Amino acid sequence: MRWVFDVYTYLLNTGDTAEFAAVSDPDCNYCANTLERAKTMSDAGQRVEGGVMTATGMSASGIGDDGYYTGRASVTRGPSTTYDSKNQIIDSVRDATDYDVQFSLQWTGDDWRVLEVEARPVDAP
DSSP states (O other): OHHHHHHHHHHHHHOOOHHHHHHBOTTOHHHHHHHHHHHHHHHTTOEEEEOOEEEEEEEEEEETTTTEEEEEEEEEEOOEEEEOTTSOEEEEEOSOEEEEEEEEEEEOSSSEEEEEEEEEEOOOO
16 A cells, blocks of 8 residues: 555656556545546646655455455655645645545455545644
8 A cells, every 4th residue: 555655646746647547446536536636736737746655554454355455554744835837835734744544455466456545634632
């Protein structure tokens, strides 16, 4: 699942949706929303710098014999800056944000498919 966080970061930094779309199941709501947001930003000429996702404390287990897996990870999204088409800052996240992420994946025999993701910010102490 760590590779999905790398692909997510690449998607937001470049606006290139191809790789994220390739690993996303058509029924994955999180994936569809992420791809739509990236497309909207790209169409508006916006880009993100930073926001690298780092996963720790990951665990996963298989469900049945059909290649389905479910898991959980602690993820930190680093600081990021969003620029508009004129290279003006329109958003800045100065502090890292921690998330509790639950995910469902399927191994198809050739590659992994993201079936669903739920990411919730971890409450500050």
